[in-house]
Amino acid sequence: MLLRLIKSNRNAGYLLFPLILAGIFLLQLKIPGALPEYLFGNTRLLPGLPEYFLQEYPVLKVVVATLVLFALSILLYRINREFIFLNSWSMLPVFLFLFLVLGLPVYGRLHPVWFAGLFFLPAISRLFQAFDVRKPYQNVFESGFLLGIGSLFYFHLLFLLPAFIIGGKMIARDTRWREPFLVFFGAAIPWLLVFSAHFLLDLMPDLLQWIRNSILQSNEEFLKNLPLLVFVGYAGLLIFIGSITIMKQYSEKKVRFRKFFTFLFYTFLMSILTFVLIPGCNSEMLVITAVPVSFLLSNFFDTVKKTLYKEIAFSLIVILSFVLLSIQMKLWPGF
Secondary structure, eight states: OHHHHHHHOHHHHHHHHHHHHHHHHHHHHHSTTOSOOOOOSOTTSGGGHHHHHHTTOHHHHHHHHHHHHHHHHHHHHHHIIIIISTTOOOOHHHHHHHHHHHTSTTTTSOOHHHHHHHHHHHHHHHHHTTTTOBSOHHHHHHHHHHHHHHHHHSGGGGGGHHHHHHHHHHHSBSOOSHHHHHHHHHHHHHHHHHHHHHHHTTOHHHHHHHHHHHHHOOOOOGGGOHHHHHHHHHHHHHHHHHHHHHHHHGGGSOHHHHHHHHHHHHHHHHHHHHHHHOTTOOTTHHHHHHHHHHHHHHHHHHHOOOHHHHHHHHHHHHHHHHHHHHHHTTOSTTO
16 A cells, blocks of 8 residues: 555655656646635745745746745655664655645645745754754754744744754753753844844834734634644644654653654644744644654654554545645635
8 A cells, every 4th residue: 555655665755756746736737826826915025035036927936836845855854864763765754744735725835934944944954963962052053043044934933943942952962051042042143134134224114014914913714624624633633643652662762762753842832832822823834833743643654563554544644635635726616
């Protein structure tokens, strides 16, 4: 079945992943405007730059959106192979990430969250490089700096800073106050530069309005999207089971595994709290949440011994993802 094929044959995974992306890409080209566009509105701010350069090129928008998703998948694969499951060639976390984000309303749009992800994943990678290192000042600073740059595209990424501060304190060896401070300082520098530039260019009102809207203005009725609620609820059930699985294994795992998954748990927790508590945070935050969830579910599917159960669970993720995507693309008239 599909899960066993992805896990047991890396060449099949390498072939299947680009084929899925190419198929969805061609479907979007065949049905122009199938996915609603994202309009930021203010092209004088960093999140509005993709809209400014690509607003008159709909085909190029689809190309860029597909390439960004492909780049995110490669970055996630590298984290999995270099830090989570050392020297593993498994594409399972990548497929889980792809199927988790395919059904989201933000998929296929040039939403700033995709560009934020291009900095969020390297920020995780730089933090993981600090593992068991004394005085990893450069690593933790760069991790915070990359997170800060990502938050310039997607403001809510900044609410994940506490998880990175905890990670800076937890992952390195013999840490004191400097590592958490450098994470915070690194994240603050891009914002200091942006505030200075907007002040000098007399664009401060635009920046403050964007921050205010990001926190207070909701543009989506998540609770009225029943198919998405079903998908998120099913993913939540798997996350709960996967968390229990990790807790049972926790004492048997290596220190590296425990620290990395603890950090991923804090990242997941902060993203969920931001989504629930910040009115201006909409379902696009689930793209960020999908990163730690991909690793968590990958561990779950690797450790569960009952093949039939995990094949059914994985297949349901795939089916629900494509059902949601087809609804988003209006392939089911009248739904």
